[in-house]
Amino acid sequence: xxxxxxxxxxxxxxxxxxxxxxxxxxxxxxxxxxxxxxxxxxxxxxxxxxxxxxxxxxxxxxxxxxxxxxxxxxxxxxxxxxxxxxxxxxxxxxxxxxxxxxxxxxxxxxxxxxxxxxxxxxxxxxxxxxxxxxxxxxxxxxxxxxxxxxxxxxxxxxxxxxxxxxxxxxxxxxxxxxxxxxxxxxxxxxxxxxxxxxxxxxxxxxxxxxxxxxxxxxxxxxxxxxxxxxxxxxxxxxxxxxxxx
Amino acid sequence: xxxxxxxxxxxxxxxxxxxxxxxxxxxxxxxxxxxxxxxxxxxxxxxxxxxxxxxxxxxxxxxxxxxxxxxxxxxxxxxxxxxxxxxxxxxxxxxxxxxxxxxxxxxxxxxxxxxxxxxxxxxxxxxxxxxxxxxxxxxxxxxxxxxxxxxxxxxxxxxxxxxxxxxxxxxxxxxxxxxxxxxxxxxxxxxxxxxxxxxxxxxxxxxxxxxxxxxxxxxxxxxxxxxxxxxxxxxxxxxxxxxxxxxxxxxxxxxxxxxxxxxxxxxxxxxxxxxxxxxxxxxxxxxxxx
Numbered sequence: 001x002x003x004x005x006x007x008x009x010x011x012x013x014x015x016x017x018x019x020x021x022x023x024x025x026x027x028x029x030x031x032x033x034x035x036x037x038x039x040x041x042x043x044x045x046x047x048x049x050x051x052x053x054x055x056x057x058x059x060x061x062x063x064x065x066x067x068x069x070x071x072x073x074x075x076x077x078x079x080x081x082x083x084x085x086x087x088x089x090x091x092x093x094x095x096x097x098x099x100x101x102x103x104x105x106x107x108x109x110x111x112x113x114x115x116x117x118x119x120x121x122x123x124x125x126x127x128x129x130x131x132x133x134x135x136x137x138x139x140x141x142x143x144x145x146x147x148x149x150x151x152x153x154x155x156x157x158x159x160x161x162x163x164x165x166x167x168x169x170x171x172x173x174x175x176x177x178x179x180x181x182x183x184x185x186x187x188x189x190x191x192x193x194x195x196x197x198x199x200x201x202x203x204x205x206x207x208x209x210x211x212x213x214x215x216x217x218x219x220x221x222x223x224x225x226x227x228x229x230x231x232x233x234x235x236x237x238x239x240x241x242x243x244x245x
Numbered sequence: 246x247x248x249x250x251x252x253x254x255x256x257x258x259x260x261x262x263x264x265x266x267x268x269x270x271x272x273x274x275x276x277x278x279x280x281x282x283x284x285x286x287x288x289x290x291x292x293x294x295x296x297x298x299x300x301x302x303x304x305x306x307x308x309x310x311x312x313x314x315x316x317x318x319x320x321x322x323x324x325x326x327x328x329x330x331x332x333x334x335x336x337x338x339x340x341x342x343x344x345x346x347x348x349x350x351x352x353x354x355x356x357x358x359x360x361x362x363x364x365x366x367x368x369x370x371x372x373x374x375x376x377x378x379x380x381x382x383x384x385x386x387x388x389x390x391x392x393x394x395x396x397x398x399x400x401x402x403x404x405x406x407x408x409x410x411x412x413x414x415x416x417x418x419x420x421x422x423x424x425x426x427x428x429x430x431x432x433x434x435x436x437x438x439x440x441x442x443x444x445x446x447x448x449x450x451x452x453x454x455x456x457x458x459x460x461x462x463x464x465x466x467x468x469x470x471x472x473x474x475x476x477x478x479x480x481x482x483x484x485x486x487x488x489x490x491x492x493x494x495x496x497x498x499x500x501x502x503x504x505x506x507x508x509x510x511x512x513x514x515x516x517x518x519x520x521x522x523x524x525x526x527x528x529x530x531x532x533x534x535x
Contacts, residue, residue, distance in 0.1 A: 054433055082449070134261075143434065160264065
């Protein structure tokens with residue numbers, strides 16, 4: 001095994017001293033190019049974790065060793081409505097000091113990668129929910145980070161669109177060699193996408209268990225391996241949820 | 246490693262294209278009839294006012310020096326237009342109004358950003374700013390005359406004190422109305438400092454800020470008229486306010502009313518030609534039109 005690209009040791013987070021613990025002694029490491037899904041019910045601190053990793057929030061204690069900078073994608077598309085799809089991507093390029101003369105061509109290539117070759121001049125409100133999330137993926141890729149953090153990025157999409165985006169995401173991951181940390185409350189989605197699924201407890205957020213998925217075949221949301229493992233993980237998740245009743 | 250997807254890039258692309266076409270069916274946009282209605286309807290109001298005005302004169306038979314007829318008012322204005330005084334006066338006033346407004350913008354912008362971003366500054370200065378916004382700026386005219394005499398400085402001081410608080414306050418409200426997700430997105434993309442303000446904060450605040458800018462112009466124009474009307478000095482050159490005062494001194498009611506109508510028209514034209522297109526474009530671009 002090579003050196004991890006992301007290593008979290010004994011991470012804890014409290015919003016107020018003596019207040020509730022959001023994340024408790026979390027340990028996690030990701031190998032370069034790994035696709036890991038983090039699953040948990042509400043209050044497991046998934047989003048807080050991603051915010052800490054991207055510097056939007058501060059940790060209370062513990063160690064985070066990020067081998068590379070990370071890009072973050074939200075559940076809402078978070079495209080800037082005053083810019084066209086193309087200009088949204090160009091802004092991301094500008095903010096990582098991508099050469100000005102090459103930004104437009106690069107943005108167009110990224111749009112083609114997410115199958116939106118004609119969307120450059122379209123404004124976010126003219127695009128469907130799925131198209132917006134694909135522009136958001138392209139914008140995250142524009143940052144050129146080695147790690148992509150995704151905070152329930154497909155939760156607001158309909159099932160058909162989500163199915164398509166799953167396949168697009170896996171293809172992009174495979175082609176770019178990105179390390180992906182994908183947070184979701186959808187167990188099936190986690191098993192369909194990831195190489196490794198990690199189950200978290202809620203209040204406080206801790207890692208309960210993890211599953212490695214070895215599969216030679218490409219997976220679909222309908223695949224037997226996905227439904228079988230989803231059942232197992234969902235049972236564990238339910239046990240954890242009952243504890244709070 | 247085994248391939249992770251069972252479809253090729255092209256196959257996924259075809260599927261995506263089909264789905265995108267289904268989900269973004271166009272609904273035509275604004276109807277032509279609605280656009281015609283919006284540009285013609287206001288003219289109807291003018292016609293109604295003129296008709297009622299004319300009718301009132303015919304029925305009540307008030308003398309012309311109390312209420313001149315629409316035709317007399319038109320003649321009075323046409324006379325000033327022919328002599329050229331109308332155009333130099335309107336041009337002068339408009340230029341001063343625009344200059345004062347632009348200076349107010351230059352002051353209000355950094356002020357609004359500072360108070361919009363820093364909660365301490367805001368807690369300290371916002372009540373003062375709101376107080377100034379409520380204060381009719383014509384109240385500053387006597388003070389400005391004592392400070393600066395009957396000069397352009399007096400006029401600009403009054404215009405600035407009228408417009409700046411609205412602009413700064415509008416920007417603060419605009420910043421408050423920004424959906425937090427845009428600011429988070431800006432941070433995550435790495436926008437900091439000046440870039441953050443220029444590329445994220447200001448464009449995100451723009452729809453709310455625009456009404457402050459519009460109000461700022463309205464206050465600038467009003468303050469200018471008040472100042473011109475009170476601070477009379479030939480050295481200041483002609484202006485619509487001065488013209489109004491001259492007409493009053495001559496007891497020429499048709500000219501007084503005509504000048505009022507010109508001042509009104511300038512206000513309407515600026516709204517129609519500058520702010521309405523700006524507002525419509527902003528709403529359309531961001532998909533905020535119903």
